[in-house]
Amino acid sequence: MTVRIAIVGAGIMGADHARIVAEELPGATLQVVCDASPERARTVAQEHGAGDVTTDPVATIKRGDVDAVVIASPDDTHAPLSLAAIEAGKPVLCEKPLSQDANECLHVIEAEVARGRRFVQLGFMRRFDPSYRDLKAILDDGSLGRAIMMHNFHRNVEVPANFTGQMAVTNSAPHEFDVARFVLSTDYKAISVFQPSVVDTTKTGAPVFMVLETDKGQLVNIEINNNAAYGYDVRGELVGEKGSVLLNAPVYTRRNDQLMAYERYAPDWRPRFAEAYRLQDKAFLEFVRSGVFTTVAADAWDGYCAARVAEAGIEALATGARVGITMDARPDLYRRPKLP
Ligand code: ISE
Numbered sequence: 453m454t455v456r457i458a459i460v461g462a463g464i465m466g467a468d469h470a471r472i473v474a475e476e477l478p479g480a481t482l483q484v485v486c487d488a489s490p491e492r493a494r495t496v497a498q499e500h501g502a503g504d505v506t507t508d509p510v511a512t513i514k515r516g517d518v519d520a521v522v523i524a525s526p527d528d529t530h531a532p533l534s535l536a537a538i539e540a541g542k543p544v545l546c547e548k549p550l551s552q553d554a555n556e557c558l559h560v561i562e563a564e565v566a567r568g569r570r571f572v573q574l575g576f577m578r579r580f581d582p583s584y585r586d587l588k589a590i591l592d593d594g595s596l597g598r599a600i601m602m603h604n605f606h607r608n609v610e611v612p613a614n615f616t617g618q619m620a621v622t623n624s625a626p627h628e629f630d631v632a633r634f635v636l637s638t639d640y641k642a643i644s645v646f647q648p649s650v651v652d653t654t655k656t657g658a659p660v661f662m663v664l665e666t667d668k669g670q671l672v673n674i675e676i677n678n679n680a681a682y683g684y685d686v687r688g689e690l691v692g693e694k695g696s697v698l699l700n701a702p703v704y705t706r707r708n709d710q711l712m713a714y715e716r717y718a719p720d721w722r723p724r725f726a727e728a729y730r731l732q733d734k735a736f737l738e739f740v741r742s743g744v745f746t747t748v749a750a751d752a753w754d755g756y757c758a759a760r761v762a763e764a765g766i767e768a769l770a771t772g773a774r775v776g777i778t779m780d781a782r783p784d785l786y787r788r789p790k791l792p
Contacts, residue, residue: 454481455740458518460509460533461525462487462496463614465547465575468722469522472733474500480737486512487525510536520740522733523547526614527623531556534752538563538571545736547575548630550755552622554763557756558780564752565783569743573736576630576750576758580735581728583699585748587690588635590697597693599636602672604628605687607680609719611657620660620676621645621765626758628674629664630750633757635690638666640761640777645768662765683717684724702727753786 459470462485474482484504487493493505506512509529513521513536523533523546531551537544538560550557550572564570578584591599606624615623633639642665647653657679664672688699701724703715718724735746745751760779768775 454479455737456481456483456517456519457522458484458486458512459522459524460486460512461523462492463524466524467496468729469524469733470496470500470502472730476730477733477737483518484512484515509533513537513542514540518542520544527552531560534560534572535563538567543571543740545573545575545733548755549623549626549759549762550574550752551759552762554756554759557752557759560752561756561783565785570745570751570785572752573739574750574752574755575732576627576754577725577728577732578627578631579634579748579750580731581725584631584635587697587699591635591690591692596695596697599670599690599692601670601691602632602636603689604632604672604674605685606674606676607685608678609681609683611678615656615678617656618766618769619656620678621769622762624676624678625662625674625765626762629758629761630754632672636666636668636670638668638670639757639779640664641667642774642776643761643764643768644774645765660769684720685717686724751786753782
């Protein structure tokens, strides 16, 4: 039986999920595309062969001919629409962040706990990226000794058009908050945040540099530079006691001419993480079909943890102080292994 999927939000990521569902997920049907703009919904629906278009997200989630939902609408709609999906009893793949407000994440968690199962798979797709997975596997096999530090660099060509305020901390950095926590199997105890005073730091998109201390005593540094100009570039290095592992991006060619050698950068994150998105969406389909939550996937608890770290990061940036990070008690539902 095919799984009928609704895409809510037909912007850059909604369109990409629509393409993946239509072209790369045998067993899934792109049932309906919903967007506040009917033209945008129609364009994506026509391009990927969706059966219908709508503009009301909650009504779309409730439809009898929709089995599961992908939420790719603006950040402040993620938690309310996830709650609507939980209420409708439908699994949901929600783009990150779950919310920019950790308390709102707790509402989603309470709703899942009340129903005794997970519904929300959160779109921290880097957990599925082969380079991060390899890095984690190398760390977990013990040959590097204990992890000491993880360096992370996250650069966009230019600040995305929808960014305001400190979305470098609340929208971009949650990828690193989550993936470093996932790779190192730890939580954080404190964050410090810096900005280079050589640039105008009042402008959205000014670089941000963070240092996180983990519960295990490791250091994780994160550079977010959303105006890097030259290309989309995500780098990382895990430093262990006996060696280090660098992330490689999928680059298929290197060009040589005029006494130079060079590689092409993607203009945005989609080519760099294409395989991660595909594997993530495939895992979501499996979750919908089997009811078993994929072990590597992020859930609402992981979304809460990232939001808490982002909140502490905003405070650290505003005050210039090192800010301690504390978490609520993790409900039993979110202890691994991840059953529904
Ligand atoms: C953007 O907001 C995203 O969500 C992408 O996943 C990320 O890679 C990009 O750098 C962000 O700006």
